[in-house]
Amino acid sequence: MDFFGYAYAAAISLGGLMGYLKAGSVMSLCAGLTFGSLAAYGAKQISEDPTKIHILLFVSSVLSILMGYRFANSGKFMPAGLTCMLSLATVARLIVTRVLL
Template sequence: MTPTIGSIVLFVYGLLLILGGVMGASAGSKVSLIAGGAFGVLAVVAAAITAYGSNRPGLILGGIVALLVMGSMAQRFMETKKFMPAGMTAILSLIVLVLVVVIVLRGSTSKPMTDPGVSVEEPR
């Protein structure tokens, strides 16, 4: 497994969605737990797909998750006018969506994260 920027972004995003679902459940919202858990797990699965070599499909799945969450949370923010949690989640999802689209369009999905000071030599 070689983590890429895309896989790390999607993994952190998935964990934040799961955490948000748990926090919503502690406030009495079962819907938050189910939605946050489901979309969070999908984002983590997308991160795993991306990290294990199928970069584009994983990034596309992650982008779809971010788009769906962004749409849902933006609509909720417009209805409630409360920044927390809907507005913040919509903005976070927009950021993830933009990052994923940029990574896919630049075609840099297969570049692993390495330390710039360390040279990696090819075996002969």
């Protein structure tokens, strides 16, 4: 079972929910739940077959680029910097795990 993938998915979903609760951002809620759900599906795929990293790799790559861009423009670590770092760590974990398989 891909516990790290599920934890990543939960963090993304909760981040979107927090953006909605703190700032009233419906876009944060929608994006967080969409990307979180896709990440959870990707973690499920990896849990069933460790070679099926494509969905989670795509989601974490897109989030690392988008949130990295937002972090570079705003300079604020929360939430863009944290999400970027979590996404980059997930990308690195998936690539290293795939190479070791």
